[in-house]
Amino acid sequence: MSKHVVILGAGYAGLRALHELQKGNNEIKITLVDQNDYHFEATDIHEVAAGIQTSERITYPIKDVVKSTCTTFVQGTVEKIDSDNQEVHLKDQAPLSYDYLIVALGYESESFGIPGVEEFSLKMVDIPTSEKVYQHLTEQMKAYKETKDENCLKIVVCGAGFTGIELLGSLVEGKKKLAEIAGVEPDKIQLYCVEAVTRLLPMFSEKLGGYGIDHLKKWGVNFLVGKPIKEIKQDTVVYLNDQETNELKELAAKTIIWTTGVSGSHVVGDSGFAAKRGRVMVQPDLTDPDHNNVYIIGDCSAVMDKESNRPYPTTAQISLKMGEHAGKNIKAQLKGEPTKEFTFKSLGSVASIGNSHAFGEVGKMEVKGYPASVIKKTIMDRSLFETGGIKEMLAKGRFDFYR
Ligand code: NAD
Structure with missing residues (x-):
């Protein structure tokens, strides 16, 4: 009988994992769960807040990336994960049972308990x-x-x-x-x-x-x-x-x-995982320390950077890499092969300041001004491609490299 993989969250990490698992001829059934019926580019929401971009421009329908032959999309709110009974509890919907679970529920605003x-x-x-x-x-x-x-x-x-x-x-x-x-x-x-x-x-x-x-x-x-x-x-x-x-x-x-600042989804801690500010220190293969069939990725996950001896910062780039890696490791487990350790080399990061200015690092190189804004848009287009494929990249990508 085919195994059931449940993916919680259709952000960068969840959709990249979905993409990996839908590739090839796998004997699996996938269920993707998200509270929304759209994916949004979390790195671009500040543009919507400031009114320089519409939300349509930074979102696309989840159904566009779901392969109906192997994947079912469920729009619902995850309330709790029962990892002992391998079940996910959704608000006002029947629970979902799983053989493998990918937790990619993203982040929440962190108030640090400051009054008001x-x-x-x-x-x-x-x-x-x-x-x-x-x-x-x-x-x-x-x-x-x-x-x-x-x-x-x-x-x-x-x-x-x-x-x-x-x-x-x-x-x-x-x-x-x-x-x-x-x-x-x-x-x-x-x-x-x-x-x-x-x-x-x-x-x-x-x-x-x-x-x-x-x-x-x-x-x-x-x-x-x-x-x-x-x-x-x-x-x-x-x-x-x-x-x-x-x-x-x-x-x-x-x-x-x-x-x-942000913390990982409250659902992770509420479900009994050992989370600190909603982030679980995962095993090197990205599984939960107590469950080798539960992958915790993206902003809910903390992975140690052996070079700095601190967890990697949460970024879209690392979330995409984790999604790909979790998908590959589940495929390996299904074949009875060992899982692989997650490794990450940051390609750098670029902060935009408006549409035609940016600054940041690409590899070891510092970039500034208009050229940096072109690089930033290329990074945005690439992340759109990684979750949504060529269709979403062409429809929603940034190609306005004007001065
Ligand atoms: P952050 O933790 O990076 O920055 C929060 C800032 O708020 C810090 O400078 C901190 O000193 C300050 N702060 C905290 N408490 C405060 C207080 N009581 N009073 C005043 N200042 C206070 O958080 P973020 O900017 O929300 O980013 C969250 C994560 O997402 C980070 O890891 C970030 O790198 C990542 N991110 C990446 C990108 C990108 O790569 N393009 C974009 C946005 C966010």
Whole structure:
């Protein structure tokens, strides 16, 4: 009888695993589960939040990549994994049993328990939350027209990590459209970034990180660095201004966007896996330490980088590689062959700051400016190709290499 592989999550890791498992003539039945009927490019959601891209542009239907001869797609919400009984429990649907399971449920916004984050700031983690950010922004611009309250024109991004920086770049670009709604000059829209540490973007050299930050400053972004946020109140960010005196300061703004980091899906910890911030330290072949038929990949997974002795950072690039690897290892297990250890060599990473500027590393080379933005778009196109094939890459890829 053919074995049943269940894949949870249709993000980068899940879809790349699906692609691998659908390849060739395998005696398997696959079920793919996702709460949405579309895949979204998680690396591009900041563009939707800033209103410089529509969500249609960064999504495609999951059915487009499902081979109906071997795969069934189930739209549903995973509530719990019962790994002892090899079952997945879905909200309001019959449980699914599996022989092999791939957990690729992605990430969630991390509040670090800071008071007021859930109530008074906007998350930006998926399509609905990104669309909500843009909708909120347009509402504030309209409110300014009525009230002339300057705080309606103030936007605070909390955290200057990769996500915060890319969002600020897109907001700089989106300012013109927002200003038109408010009936003001773009310069009247004030962008702030409040960041806990002083050494920004530690994955890059200081000079390279500085290049991106300096550009954002030049384009009008106000950075408050070395200022950990302690609380979010209604329309107010409270931050520690002086570590020695414990002096707190407040920054008022009608739009506060929370981008201070992510954790893996809560489902992983809720299901009894040994997770820290939703991430499980997996075996070298990407299986759970207690279950050799359960692969945990993408943002729910922590894999040790033997060179740095720290887990690899979560990126789309590593998620895609993990998906491919998990798919190959399951195929090996089905043939009675040993699984292989996961190895990863980062190709580098590039942060976009708007549509035609970027900075980052490709291999050992530092790239900046317009050429870096071309590289960034090539990376985006490649990841679209890896999950969605040529069809989605041609339909949704970035080929606007203009100056
Ligand atoms: P991050 O952890 O990389 O950055 C979060 C930032 O918020 C840090 O600079 C941190 O010091 C700051 N911060 C944390 N708590 C704070 C507080 N209380 N007050 C003020 N600042 C605070 O998180 P991210 O930017 O959300 O990225 C998550 C992961 O996704 C990272 O691994 C990142 O590299 C990856 N990512 C990659 C890409 C890409 O490759 N294009 C894009 C986006 C995200």
